[in-house]
Amino acid sequence: MIKTAVVWMLLLTLALPGSVMEAYPVKEQTMTRPAHAVHKSLLSTTRLLTETPESTHSSGQEIDQSELRQLHPFAHDVILIDVGHGGIDGGTSYGEILEKDINLAISRRLFMLLRKEGYHAVLNRDADYALSDDNRWHRSSSRHRRDLSQRKQLSSEIPTKLVVSIHVNWGKNSSKRGGIVLHQSEGRSTLLADTIQEQLNLVYRNNNHIMVGKPYYLLNQTQVPAVIVETGFLSNMEDRKLLTGRNGQMQIAEAIADGIISYLTAL
Template identity: 30%
Template structure:
């Protein structure tokens, strides 16, 4: 005779088996897609030295131009190993180059990413000398990132889609409700001194958050050429209470006239978005 207790135990067992199989096949699909990712290394400046080995002391094979791309082979410390047109290989420093991905593939398929536009509604955040409201700029940036991520197959969820005030706890709750993989909060900074400028990235947990912070921050600095304020520990509720890899980006100082003008340009927005997306791809496929 099958009792209610037996039925319940059997149901739980079947659910656990289904969950294990789902995780297994999801992982298998990700591994398979990773093997087919087309990656290139793009040079960020002119007259970049391309060397025979991963060392500043090695011989220079040739010099590359800004925007020039080479097939990516692998990464060796702070160097990219690249393929040259003559079927030879060489090395270029990561400080002067960035990874680029073939965006026609669903590189982020199966990944759920939460994008958090800082502030909103009655909470305006920082206000620039030129009148920029942080709450408006964060939403603009988040929507630009969303569009890029969607083209790569990711499921993207915004903590707010308009000028609405959202409690910090409710922002964190979104990632828990959606079984998300990453949480990225976008902000623009302000300081008492107008001299402060540049990009800062914050993380809370060393193991879970710091690798994501490092990857995206380095991508941002290389791409935007902004003042590097580093990736740092930050005790913010949206990071502290999140159980998934989470970071908070401060993309510039609205209290600095130069930064405020810069972050409002289409060029900066496009470059920053590309850098963030490429950082996400690199982190996911490491």
């Protein structure tokens, strides 16, 4: 009985508002920093709480699971924004223009837009670093494999509503342009891709179509609805202007946000 009480005191201490309030957004909250990413200490708390047995007895009473849910650092299902590449992995490039930087810029804007509308969203990175550096559990010599598995794992570590992965495209034919959304072979993912694609087509004034992302690890391994948004072609001059300019990045972020909100409204 003493051990049980000590464990629950520890969980309550970890879940105090002062340590986790920034883990999920409140609509009226004023932003003081550009974005918040998920930090290692927060994931440790998440893992500890989610691994608590469904039925724990203390003083002869069973713990209400709804109360346990409120102790979780993420009390709401979140929209997980997967910021493509980072750190040593620059992604595609054009001269000194790197995909990883564009991904982060658009993702930050998307994050802010969703928070402004009252949606609970998180970034899996808010600076230039490789997620593979955080992966200490996957026994693989491949940095790329550790990076991918770390991105997938986060969606199972925290309560996730959907995953939107932000990337930039490249084509051998420089005339190819516009955003393209890749989705899982699953109805909700297809609907999410459709709503985002529709908004991106308005930005680029074209008629691109969604595609099933069969070979993509993130789409194949993630259990919740997930899409990969190729926000434009860095190989195309017109797209490049949008992808690298503040106004263009905001237009793209707004299109993705509008698509996500349309999807959530339709459910």
